[in-house]
Amino acid sequence: MLNREYIRVLHVDLGEQKWKVAEREDLYRYLGGVGVGIRLLDENVFYNLDPLDPAQPIIFCVGPLSSVYPVMTKSVCLFRSPLTGELGESYAGGRLAMAMVYAGYDAIVLTGESDVPVYLDIGPDQVEFRNAEPLWGVGSGETGRYLRELAPGRGFRSIVRIGPAGENLVHFANLNVDTFRHFGRLGSGAVFGSKNLKAMVVYGNLDHPIPNARLRDYRRTYQEVHKKVTETELMEKYHNLGTPVNIMRLNEMNALPTRNLQQATFEKAREISGEAFADERLTRKLSCVGCPIGCIHMASHRKLFGPKSHDYETSILAYDHELIFALGSFLGTADKDQFLTLLEEVEDMGFDVMSVGVLLGWLTEAFANGLVGEKELGTRVEFGFTEGYLKVMRGIAHPENELYRLLGKGTEAAAEQLGGLDYAMTLGRTEMTGYHTGYGAALGQAVGARHSHLDNAGYSFDQSRDYDDIPGFVSAIFEEELNRCVTNCLVMCLFARAVYEFPIIVRALKSVGIEKSEEELRELGREVYRNKIRVKQKMGFDFKKLRFPKRFFETECLHGRLNEETMQRMLELYIQEVEQVMAEDKGARSFAAGPGEQHLRGKTSSPGPLH
Amino acid sequence: MARLLRVGDLGKCIGCYNCMFACAREVMGSYSPLTAAIRIRTGGGYHSKMAADVCRACREPACAAACEEGALRPRKAGGVRFVSGQCTRCGKCGEACPIKYLEFNPVTGQPIVCRHCGVCANYCPHGVLTMEEVNNAQPGIHQGAAR
Numbered sequence: 001m002l003n004r005e006y007i008r009v010l011h012v013d014l015g016e017q018k019w020k021v022a023e024r025e026d027l028y029r030y031l032g033g034v035g036v037g038i039r040l041l042d043e044n045v046f047y048n049l050d051p052l053d054p055a056q057p058i059i060f061c062v063g064p065l066s067s068v069y070p071v072m073t074k075s076v077c078l079f080r081s082p083l084t085g086e087l088g089e090s091y092a093g094g095r096l097a098m099a100m101v102y103a104g105y106d107a108i109v110l111t112g113e114s115d116v117p118v119y120l121d122i123g124p125d126q127v128e129f130r131n132a133e134p135l136w137g138v139g140s141g142e143t144g145r146y147l148r149e150l151a152p153g154r155g156f157r158s159i160v161r162i163g164p165a166g167e168n169l170v171h172f173a174n175l176n177v178d179t180f181r182h183f184g185r186l187g188s189g190a191v192f193g194s195k196n197l198k199a200m201v202v203y204g205n206l207d208h209p210i211p212n213a214r215l216r217d218y219r220r221t222y223q224e225v226h227k228k229v230t231e232t233e234l235m236e237k238y239h240n241l242g243t244p245v246n247i248m249r250l251n252e253m254n255a256l257p258t259r260n261l262q263q264a265t266f267e268k269a270r271e272i273s274g275e276a277f278a279d280e281r282l283t284r285k286l287s288c289v290g291c292p293i294g295c296i297h298m299a300s301h302r303k304l305f306g307p308k309s310h311d312y313e314t315s316i317l318a319y320d321h322e323l324i325f326a327l328g329s330f331l332g333t334a335d336k337d338q339f340l341t342l343l344e345e346v347e348d349m350g351f352d353v354m355s356v357g358v359l360l361g362w363l364t365e366a367f368a369n370g371l372v373g374e375k376e377l378g379t380r381v382e383f384g385f386t387e388g389y390l391k392v393m394r395g396i397a398h399p400e401n402e403l404y405r406l407l408g409k410g411t412e413a414a415a416e417q418l419g420g421l422d423y424a425m426t427l428g429r430t431e432m433t434g435y436h437t438g439y440g441a442a443l444g445q446a447v448g449a450r451h452s453h454l455d456n457a458g459y460s461f462d463q464s465r466d467y468d469d470i471p472g473f474v475s476a477i478f479e480e481e482l483n484r485c486v487t488n489c490l491v492m493c494l495f496a497r498a499v500y501e502f503p504i505i506v507r508a509l510k511s512v513g514i515e516k517s518e519e520e521l522r523e524l525g526r527e528v529y530r531n532k533i534r535v536k537q538k539m540g541f542d543f544k545k546l547r548f549p550k551r552f553f554e555t556e557c558l559h560g561r562l563n564e565e566t567m568q569r570m571l572e573l574y575i576q577e578v579e580q581v582m583a584e585d586k587g588a589r590s591f592a593a594g595p596g597e598q599h600l601r602g603k604t605s606s607p608g609p610l611h
Numbered sequence: 612m613a614r615l616l617r618v619g620d621l622g623k624c625i626g627c628y629n630c631m632f633a634c635a636r637e638v639m640g641s642y643s644p645l646t647a648a649i650r651i652r653t654g655g656g657y658h659s660k661m662a663a664d665v666c667r668a669c670r671e672p673a674c675a676a677a678c679e680e681g682a683l684r685p686r687k688a689g690g691v692r693f694v695s696g697q698c699t700r701c702g703k704c705g706e707a708c709p710i711k712y713l714e715f716n717p718v719t720g721q722p723i724v725c726r727h728c729g730v731c732a733n734y735c736p737h738g739v740l741t742m743e744e745v746n747n748a749q750p751g752i753h754q755g756a757a758r
Contacts, residue, residue, distance in 0.1 A: 002642050067632075068642045098628075102643055155652040156645060207718045208642040215640060222636065230736060287627035292736040294625035 001028070001064050002208040002512065007036050007106045012120065012127055014195050015054070015112030019127040021105075031514070032063035032106055034089065035489035035528045037078040038535060040109055041087075047538050051080040051088070051187075052169055052194040054113030061107045063491040066097040066290075069222060069508050070229045071496035073097055073288035076488060081186040082171040083355070083410045084429040086539035087532060088186040089450040093288035093296075093493060094178035096158035102204025112195065119161075119199035121151055124206050132198035139163050139348035140176040143199060153203020161199035162189040163350025164397040169193050170408040172355035172431070176347070180286065180296050180318040184352045185430065185452060211513070218511040225504060230292055234498045238295040239285075243321035244274030246434070247329075253463075255437045255558040258329040259383050260361035261425055261551050264436045264558075266329040272339055274321075281336060283316060288493070295495060301340035317343050325434030326357025331364070332383030345390055349397040356396070358431030359411045360389050366420045376403045422550035427451055428541075436552075437462035438559040439570055444477050446546045447574050449532045454494055456481035462558060470566070474573040482581070485525040485532070530585050533578065543575045613688030614742040615668045616649070616727050623737040624661035626651065630731035630740055637730045639716075639723075646716055648725035649740075663739070664712050666690055666725035674722070677707030683724070687747040693724035 001007060007027040012019045030036045037059050044057035059078040066072050075097045081088035100108065104124045114129070117136040121128040130150075135143055140163035147159045158178055166173035166189030173189030174182045183189075192198070210218060229235060237245060250256040251269035258266040270276060281299035288296070302314045317340055327333060327342040346353050360381070366372045367381045374380050378395060381388040392407070399405045406414050411431050415424035425432040427442060428451035435441040437459045444458020445451055453459050456477045465473055484494070492500055500508075502518045509516050516524070553562050628651055631644035639646040650664040668689030675683040675691045682697040683704055700720040705713040713722050732740035 067644075068636075098644075102645060155650060205645050205717055206643060207646055207716065209718070210636070210640050210642055212640075219636060226734070284622070285625055287625040289626070289628045290632065292625075292627045292629045292734070294627065294736065296625075 001032065001106050002068065002101070003211065007032065008104060009040065009107040009109060010105045010122070010127070011109045011111070012122075013112045014110060014114045014118065014129070014197060017114070017129045021125070029524075030528065031489040031509075031516075031524070032066070033061050033489040033491035034076050034078070034485065034532070035524065036107055037061040037076055037089075038528060038531045040107055041078045041080075042531070042535050042538075044109055044111060045080055045535075045539075051082040051085060052190055054195050055111060056080050056191065056194075057109050057111045058188065058191045058195075059107060059109050060096065060100065061491065062097045062100045062105075063489060064512065064514055065490055065492070065508055067101045068218075068512065069290075070226050071235075071291045071293070071493045071499065072490060073290045073493050074491045075100065076491050077175065077183040077188050079186075079188055079191045080539060082169070082190045083187045084451065084541075086541040087450055087536045088188060088191070089532075090175075090183040090185050090188055091454075091488075091491070092175070092177040092181045092183045093291075094158060094181035095156075095289045096160060096177055096202060097491065098289045099153070099156060099158040099202040099204050102156060102206045102208075103202055104204065104206050105202075108200075108202070110195065110197065110200070114196040117196050117198050119147065119197070120201065122200060122202045123153065124204060135198050136167060137164060140350045141179065141348055144176070144179050147199055147201055151201040151203070153201070153205065156205060157201055157203035159199060159201050162192045162197075163348055165350040165408075166190055166193040167198075168397060168399060168408070170351065170396060171410045171413070172352040172359075173350050174352045176350055180298070181288065182352075185354070186450065187352070189350050214511060214513060221507050221511040225499065225508065226292070228499045228504075229496065235293050235495060238495045239293050241274035241278050242285075242295055242297040242319075244277055244297070244319060244324055246321040247273045247324055248275065250435065250437070251329075253437070253558045254556060255435060255462075256329050257325060257425070257432065257434060257436045259332050260330065260358075260365050260423060261432075261436060261555050262365075264555055266332075268334040269329065271335055272324050272328040272333070274324075277319060277324075277336065281340075286318075291493065291496075293495070299336070299340060301337070301344060303337075303341075315340075315344060317347065319343065322434050323353050326354045330357050330361045330434075331389060333386065334384055338384075338386040341386055342389060342393075345393050349393060351393065351397070352431075354433060355410060355431040356393060358425050359396075359407065359414070360392060362411050362415060362420060362424045363392065363407070365423050366415070366418060369420065371418045371420055372403065376401060421547075425549055425551060427548070428546060433459070435459035435462075436555065436557045438557050439467065439562060439567055440465075440473070440477060441557075442548060442552050442562075443474075443567065443570050443574065446548065447477075447543065447571070447578075448481065449529070449536065455484065457484075467559065467566070470570060471573055474570050475577060478574060478577040482522070482525045482529055485528040486521050489524065489528060526581055526584065530582055533582060543571070543578065546571060612744045613686065613747055614727060614729060615689055615745055616665055616725065616729065616732060617741050617743045618663045618665055619739050619741055621661045621663060621739060624651065624663070624739050625737065626653065626661050627736065629734040629736060630663075633734040634731045638726065638728060646723060647731070648723050649731050650714070664710075666712060666727070667710065668727060673707040673709055674704035674713055677703040679703070683722070688727075688745045690727055691724060692726075693722065695719075695721055698722070 079088035117132040285294040286296040427446040430451035433453040440458035440462035448455025631647035634647035
């Protein structure tokens with residue numbers, strides 16, 4: 001939206017092979033990102049159709065500062081999640097934000113289904129539908145290689161693609177973005193698969209001149225932010241060891257989910273720690289475009305394939321805390337090579353790494369308990385047995401029997417049918433993340449609009465607060481969720497959240513010609529949150545039906561043993577906070593009141609004075 | 612003493628494009644890295660080293676020799692100075708550049724010329740880009756100056 005006061009939306013219909021651009025002044029006030037995206041989702045989604053019905057939309061959005069301020073590197077993807085049936089919202093770095101900005105789109109909406117496999121070449125006022133028949137079945141890495149050779153725009157493009165998991169509609173398939181970043185969670189890859197869409201290449205070559213009147217202010221504000229990013233300690237954690245620094249910290253505080261959360265410490269944590277990876281395997285770091293930090297840590301995976309004559313191959317894989325938790329401690333994987341072997345398969349198949357890791361953790365226990373047989377699985381599975389896990393992952397990506405088709409629907413769906421729900425580690429039907437820090441982690445992920453630990457950082461409050469003041473604790477999580485609705489309209493990398501305090505955001509926006517006060521931003525956050533909740537409710541989500549697996553209360557965490565009553569009380573308090581913010585709404589203008597909304601409004605105890 | 616932009620070990624480059632954004636913002640007056648006089652690319656996917664296309668600061672610039680309007684004027688230390696008012700957008704300079712470095716602004720149609728001002732180097736987080744002090748009277752890189 002640089003230099004214009006509307007949101008420019010590219011609509012692509014894969015069935016008709018047609019496209020058009022809409023200039024939406026009405027969406028301008030949402031700035032971009034999730035604020036714009038949630039409105040486009042509401043307009044385009046079919047609430048009465050399955051998430052994988054080809055008519056459903058998948059939407060990509062960038063923000064008003066994307067690419068033109070440091071660390072404004074992310075883009076957001078919105079869809080109806082096949083994993084949860086409700087809001088699909090996922091973030092990725094890489095180059096997509098840049099490519100969209102210089103292709104001239106604030107949002108891209110894809111709908112419909114192609115008759116044959118296709119990929120899209122999207123440039124400034126140009127969309128090409130390309131035959132992807134030969135690429136169907138190709139892994140995400142090799143697909144990237146082909147498209148780098150076939151598609152235009154080298155250096156200023158982004159290549160978003162699926163692997164076999166997406167093609168075969170695995171409910172937790174991801175979208176790979178530029179090889180090392182992903183729209184990981186909630187099954188965006190399956191939505192591509194349902195449309196016969198293998199990949200989307202976006203490239204941009206537009207010039208957006210800086211208006212003379214803004215040159216000075218923009219340069220000055222940019223330099224100030226850049227200085228904070230590079231010359232202070234605010235982001236050092238992400239640059240140095242990267243997020244895997246968490247492995248040892250969490251292990252020491254009894255908060256590292258291990259062996260399907262049977263434990264919260266892993267005796268081999270040091271072997272797969274950020275320190276050990278940095279010392280022994282780190283080969284280089286990379287950045288998303290527009291960020292000088294370089295948090296993408298890449299490990300070399302050296303493999304002997306010809307033992308008799310010392311024949312080796314080496315691959316390079318990006319690693320992070322969540323990956324090490326999901327495929328490492330959670331599966332009892334005791335060394336780096338085994339971990340990297342699993343990771344390589346996950347990348348190529350195109351799974352969400354956390355979902356597949358947590359699913360395999362549940363499966364391991366279900367197998368031990370006799371809920372799943374070796375015959376139908378085709379292998380035994382046990383913690384630390386990498387070969388078995390590899391075989392199961394290939395089976396999920398290429399399902400050949402009912403069991404594997406069921407596993408492809410995610411942990412909760414599998415446990416609902418086969419049993420073992422008490423140790424199926426999901427929150428809001430989404431596989432847990434790498435923190436067993438306490439109530440905040442579990443509550444935060446359960447109530448988070450997209451069931452991500454990054455919705456509201458509940459895990460972080462576990463580490464910075466105690467539980468003496470439970471209402472205050474719950475309020476803090478809720479406030480954070482509202483604040484992040486603002487940062488997610490900008491689609492900044494959350495690693496920079498300490499840099500971009502609200503006054504800085506106000507000035508940065510002003511420097512590109514957008515006037516928003518701090519108060520207006522906060523109100524925007526609340527409105528965007530309301531819009532998200534309404535979409536969720538229309539999709540059938542109900543806070544009151546949230547389930548906390550028993551295992552959370554059995555395995556001691558940072559704060560010792562948790563109890564279910566306290567968790568329920570926190571949930572109730574959170575629902576009250578939600579109801580208050582929902583009740584603040586003056587009109588819910590273009591949103592039809594769905595059944596879920598009426599229910600929630602009916603429950604509001606003290607709405608307070610409306611204004 | 613003049614200064615010339617030099618590219619060091621691209622193995623250290625993290626692909627942040629900070630240099631391109633800096634040149635666009637501080638020199639070219641654009642939000643777009645496509646207007647930058649330095650271009651970073653992957654060598655073919657993120658698995659390979661990055662590549663940087665920069666003006667090599669020729670002492671006898673082929674681009675200037677090809678310009679019939681006098682819009683590109685050789686600098687003593689190497690490289691060229693661009694006089695935009697004299698440019699007719701003929702594109703001959705781009706064809707003449709032996710390494711095909713010169714590109715053209717998509718809006719103005721004029722060549723994007725590096726001034727060797729050092730703004731990009733200031734924003735390089737790993738010191739891959741540096742400025743070399745050169746004596747105007749001394750030979751430039753063609754004659755084998757120290758790197």
